[in-house]
Amino acid sequence: MIVHYLNQFFAGLGGEEAAGHEPVRLDGPQGPGRALAAAGASPDVTLACGDDRFGEHEADSLRTLLGWLDELRPDVLICGPAFGAGRYGYACGVLAREAGRRGIPVVTAMTPDSPGLMAAEGAAYIVPTSSNVGGMKAVVPIVAGLASRLASGAPIGDADQEGYLPRGLRTMVRADRTGARRAIDQLLAKLAGDLHTEVGPTRDRVPPAPALKDMAQARLALVTEAGCVPQGNPDRLPTRHANTWLRYPIDDRDSLAGGAFESVHAGFDTTAANADPNRLVPLDAARALEREGAFGVLHGAFYTTSGVDTPVAAAARFGREIAAELRAADVAAVILTGT
Amino acid sequence: MVSTLADLEIATFAVDEVVEGTQTGWSDGRLTVSLPQLAVGAGLPALAEATVEVVRPGDPVRISNVLDAVVPTVKPDALASTFPGALGTGERGCTGRTNRLDGVAVLSACDWERSGFVGPDELPDSIVDMAGPGADRSPFGATTNLVLRFVPANGAHVETVDDAIRRETLRVARELAAATIGLGPRDVETFRWPPTDHADASLPAVVAIVQVASEGPLTDTFWLGEPMRGFEPFEVDPRAILDGWLISGAYDWAAVRNVTAAYQRAPLLRDLLAGHGERLRCAGATLAPGYLDTAEEKQRSAELSAELAARLGADGAICTTFSSGNSHTDTMLTVRACERRGIKTVALVCETNGGLTDHVPEADSLISTGNEDELVAPWTPARVVGTDEPARAGEPVPTWAYLSACSQMGETTWTAVPT
Numbered sequence: 001m002i003v004h005y006l007n008q009f010f011a012g013l014g015g016e017e018a019a020g021h022e023p024v025r026l027d028g029p030q031g032p033g034r035a036l037a038a039a040g041a042s043p044d045v046t047l048a049c050g051d052d053r054f055g056e057h058e059a060d061s062l063r064t065l066l067g068w069l070d071e072l073r074p075d076v077l078i079c080g081p082a083f084g085a086g087r088y089g090y091a092c093g094v095l096a097r098e099a100g101r102r103g104i105p106v107v108t109a110m111t112p113d114s115p116g117l118m119a120a121e122g123a124a125y126i127v128p129t130s131s132n133v134g135g136m137k138a139v140v141p142i143v144a145g146l147a148s149r150l151a152s153g154a155p156i157g158d159a160d161q162e163g164y165l166p167r168g169l170r171t172m173v174r175a176d177r178t179g180a181r182r183a184i185d186q187l188l189a190k191l192a193g194d195l196h197t198e199v200g201p202t203r204d205r206v207p208p209a210p211a212l213k214d215m216a217q218a219r220l221a222l223v224t225e226a227g228c229v230p231q232g233n234p235d236r237l238p239t240r241h242a243n244t245w246l247r248y249p250i251d252d253r254d255s256l257a258g259g260a261f262e263s264v265h266a267g268f269d270t271t272a273a274n275a276d277p278n279r280l281v282p283l284d285a286a287r288a289l290e291r292e293g294a295f296g297v298l299h300g301a302f303y304t305t306s307g308v309d310t311p312v313a314a315a316a317r318f319g320r321e322i323a324a325e326l327r328a329a330d331v332a333a334v335i336l337t338g339t
Numbered sequence: 340m341v342s343t344l345a346d347l348e349i350a351t352f353a354v355d356e357v358v359e360g361t362q363t364g365w366s367d368g369r370l371t372v373s374l375p376q377l378a379v380g381a382g383l384p385a386l387a388e389a390t391v392e393v394v395r396p397g398d399p400v401r402i403s404n405v406l407d408a409v410v411p412t413v414k415p416d417a418l419a420s421t422f423p424g425a426l427g428t429g430e431r432g433c434t435g436r437t438n439r440l441d442g443v444a445v446l447s448a449c450d451w452e453r454s455g456f457v458g459p460d461e462l463p464d465s466i467v468d469m470a471g472p473g474a475d476r477s478p479f480g481a482t483t484n485l486v487l488r489f490v491p492a493n494g495a496h497v498e499t500v501d502d503a504i505r506r507e508t509l510r511v512a513r514e515l516a517a518a519t520i521g522l523g524p525r526d527v528e529t530f531r532w533p534p535t536d537h538a539d540a541s542l543p544a545v546v547a548i549v550q551v552a553s554e555g556p557l558t559d560t561f562w563l564g565e566p567m568r569g570f571e572p573f574e575v576d577p578r579a580i581l582d583g584w585l586i587s588g589a590y591d592w593a594a595v596r597n598v599t600a601a602y603q604r605a606p607l608l609r610d611l612l613a614g615h616g617e618r619l620r621c622a623g624a625t626l627a628p629g630y631l632d633t634a635e636e637k638q639r640s641a642e643l644s645a646e647l648a649a650r651l652g653a654d655g656a657i658c659t660t661f662s663s664g665n666s667h668t669d670t671m672l673t674v675r676a677c678e679r680r681g682i683k684t685v686a687l688v689c690e691t692n693g694g695l696t697d698h699v700p701e702a703d704s705l706i707s708t709g710n711e712d713e714l715v716a717p718w719t720p721a722r723v724v725g726t727d728e729p730a731r732a733g734e735p736v737p738t739w740a741y742l743s744a745c746s747q748m749g750e751t752t753w754t755a756v757p758t
Contacts, residue, residue: 158756166757170690170710172738173756179687180607180749183706184545187655187685188618190704191543198707198754199690202698239460266461267665268632269555309463309592309664309739311712312693 002151003074004033004043005065005095007088010080011048019087021050023064032136036078039144041151045072051087054094061091062098069099075151079124081109081139082116084131093119100124105150109139112165122167125156168313218332220286221299223322225307226273226339227265228256228280237306239266245305245318247325250298255284267308268339280337299331307339345434346531347578350524352516354442357393357483365518370443372485377511379487385503388490391511392724394469395483399721402467402486403730405742406447407587408479408598409508411440413516421516422583424564426509431563433582438519444482444600445515447508448725449489449500451557451590456497462557464731464740465593471718476594476741478751486724487511498556505561505588509599532578533623534615544622546653546682547607548572548644548673549580549748550661551597552589552630559588560597560661562626570628572644574651577608577624585626594711594744595663595689601748607657622651627658627673629666637669645676653677658686660747663711668697675701689745690755709745710755713738 008018010031029037030046037043047065054061069077077099079092093116096106100123109127110116117126127142129135142163149156158173159166175182186196212218229237235246250256261277263270278284281302290298303322307315326334353368360371372393380389394400414420415438419429446467451457467477467484474480487508491500551560553567560567563584579585585602608624615621627644631637648656656677660670670686677684678701685704688695692712714735723730731740738744745753 156758158758160757168692169758170692170694170707170713170755171758172709172713172753174752175754176752178606178749178752179706179708179747179754180610182754183607183657183685183687183749184610184614184619186704186706187545187657187683188543190683190685191655195704197704199688199695199698199705201700201703202694240463311691312696313691314693316693 001045001072001074002041002043002147003069003072003077004029004036004046005077005079005092006031006033006046006048007085007091008048008050011046013048013050019050019052021048021053023047023049023053023061025068032081032140035136035140036144036147039141041078041144041147043078049091051085051091054091055087058094062094065095066098066102069102069104074104076147077104077106078143078147079106079108081127081129081136081143082114083129083133083135084111084114086115089114089116090119092116096120096124107143107146107150109143117165122169125164125167127164212333215295216293217296219297219299219330220295221326221331221334222281222283222286222302222337223334224281224302224304224337226280226304226337227263227306228261228277228304229264231260231262233264237264237304239264239306240308242306242310243314245303245322247301247303249301250283251300253283254287256281265306265308265339282335282337286335295333299326299329346529347434347582348436348527348529349581350436350438350527351441352438352519352522353525354440354483357395357443359393363514363518365440365522370440370515370518372515377514379507379511380489383503383507385492385495385499386489387492389507390488392486392488393483394486394724396469396474396481398469399471400469401720401723401730401732402446402448402469402484403464403723403725403728404448404450405465405467405593405725406449406504406590407508408600408742409445409512410600410603411443411445411512411515412583412603413438413513413520415520418517421513422509422586424584425561425586426506426513431584433576433578433584437582438516438524440516440519441525442482443515444479444484445508445512446479446484446486447489447504448486449491449504450726450728453726453728454491456491456500457557462590463592465590465742466730466736466740467742468718468720471720473715473718473736473741476715476738476744478743485511485515488725501556501588505586509586530578530581530612532576532612534621536616538616538620542616542618542620543654544620544652545611545655545657546622546648546651547577547611547624548627548648548656548658549624550627550629550659550666550669551585552628552661552666554630557588557590561586561588567628570626572625572627572640572647574623574625574647577612580605580608580624592662592711592739593742594739595747597661597746597748598743601743601746601750604750605748607659607749622653627669629661629669631669637672641669641672641676644673645680645682648677648682649680653682655683658684659749660686660688663689663691664696667695671697671699671702675699687747687749689747706749707755708747708749708751709738709753711737711739711745715741
């Protein structure tokens with residue numbers, strides 16, 4: 001079974017005046033669904049919702065739409081194409097994410113800068129489109145092809161090959177030559193001026209933060225990936241491949257005593273660190289500088305995880321979560337100790 | 340090329356079938372193994388127990404706690420030069436004849452944690468599946484494996500136990516290959532170093548920078564039997580790597596560390612030697628340390644590797660990587676140092692779900708050997724070999740647990756693509 005999601009306009013419910021339209025469930029293909037049908041992916045059911053309705057009553061609208069999806073259990077959900085329409089793209093992305101989390105394969109289409117792309121959080125195959133409906137003819141066969149294969153459980157190739165935007169996953173596949181041979185071929189090509197790579201540059205470059213304007217007033221926090229925890233690791237911080245971070249109060253401490261704290265980091269010899277945990281989290285030095293007035297005040301807790309073989313995606317999440325908490329606590333600067 | 344006494348000749352004997360018998364021998368693709376004759380673990384006080392099992396592709400078996408994988412190898416004209424230093428006490432030559440078995444591997448296994456030598460989770464899982472959804476992850480899912488399971492003696496020192504295990508594993512590998520002495524191989528490859536054949540000077544000169552890590556007991560790499568801790572980059576005869584001078588004793592991240600077989604096979608070195616005079620000039624190989632502790636050590640070592648490559652006249656370099664995370668920085672700095680000297684460089688790296696741990700702009704030509712974070716569907720083997728624990732049976736298994744699955748020496752065809 002194929003279910004198709006459209007906004008009020010493409011479902012034929014009306015233009016901007018119908019943007020507040022409640023979610024509806026219609027039989028068979030509607031609007032662009034007919035083009036999908038002609039391309040081999042005929043929607044059995046069409047769900048539609050006004051753009052404003054979705055945006056202003058997201059939780060309610062989602063509840064209704066997901067209720068229908070739970071009842072229908074489609075083999076694939078197609079959303080859009082939304083092209084450059086921001087509200088529509090967002091609705092497609094959110095519905096795609098929630099359906100994807102329910103295990104329903106999803107295909108959608110929108111411009112690569114649509115807010116729907118972020119909203120989908122990698123849960124859908126998103127085919128890039130032009131900003132207006134003129135791109136319909138080009139995108140429909142790609143969406144229909146992906147949807148039919150997802151519905152039948154057939155494998156989907158890589159993003160370049162299939163024409164969708166990378167979902168942020170790296171999937172293991174077999175190449176036609178060994179890594180050694182590819183390395184030699186790629187080097188000889190590079191020497192001849194023909195540059196290729198199998199791993200593109202990271203987009204996550206962090207520029208250094210600007211210098212603090214007023215250090216004397218700044219609240220400073222200590223953060224570490226050295227796996228520093230109270231002796232005995234009461235909260236079971238994983239020693240490697242950590243999936244979490246922890247926070248420990250230091251309000252009442254001037255230093256971290258050996259025997260009271262330890263490192264559970266599995267990536268280095270912790271003997272010296274355990275003898276003096278201040279070398280993991282420099283509380284002793286920070287307190288001395290605090291007394292001297294080198295900065296305003298030390299934040300009342302330190303933050304810790306064990307940074308060994310941590311997937312970059314998990315590490316990025318730790319960073320976001322810790323930074324959000326520090327920002328809320330008005331922390332202006334962090335000393336981050338690494339191993 | 341007409342081979343001379345100074346060449347290394349690797350003679351390959353195919354093994355299509357391994358059977359147990361009363362006398363170890365090889366005939367026409369059939370390897371007969373006499374387990375009593377092998378007497379694994381006999382007379383070694385560091386080992387409480389040693390058991391041997393033959394497992395074959397398609398068997399519903401998971402091998403766990405795998406330490407190393409070795410290609411059965413013997414120097415038929417100089418037995419004591421087989422795995423020189425690590426096993427053999429004879430002359431350290433990497434010339435003359437070497438006999439190899441193809442299609443069979445010797446795997447050592449030891450549950451260090453259960454024996455009390457390491458803490459929980461200190462050494463990550465190391466798995467080979469002979470069937471099920473993960474059977475194609477490790478190249479050793481496709482070979483018939485003689486699995487040697489060792490149990491350390493109570494109170495024995497970890498390095499003594501590890502040394503005994505390594506020697507026994509290499510000895511069994513030598514004994515099996517010795518069954519071919521005097522017999523005719525399937526094929527013989529000849530490796531000459533330095534190349535004497537005239538090569539067109541306009542062809543680009545290429546150096547292989549092979550990264551290895553040696554961090555201490557259970558995470559060491561051995562050169563002629565000695566742990567390589569603290570070594571500086573040096574030039575090696577590529578034949579020495581192919582001929583068993585470099586032995587693995589590192590048991591961390593299974594998918595991305597180099598097992599001994601990775602050095603014995605070293606397709607990168609073979610392909611560079613084979614391409615000499617045709618597409619390129621092979622300018623040699625160097626060993627470089629990875630997993631160095633400090634930024635200064637990493638920077639210094641990267642510079643030394645690049646200097647060495649420049650001294651060898653390299654126009655281009657290929658960097659391999661040992662393990663991941665920390666060592667990716669060693670690779671990246673080496674790429675940068677080479678590029679800054681005008682040496683065009685390609686590196687082999689394994690990815691994670693979130694990309695690379697480190698990536699410098701100069702590393703603009705990378706080979707991906709896979710995504711070590713990818714999960715393999717749950718499988719419940721009929722039997723687990725190498726441990727008494729369930730070994731993730733019925734659970735999804737991350738690719739990093741599969742031995743050599745993402746080897747950054749470039750032996751396999753695995754790669755990762757954006758999806």
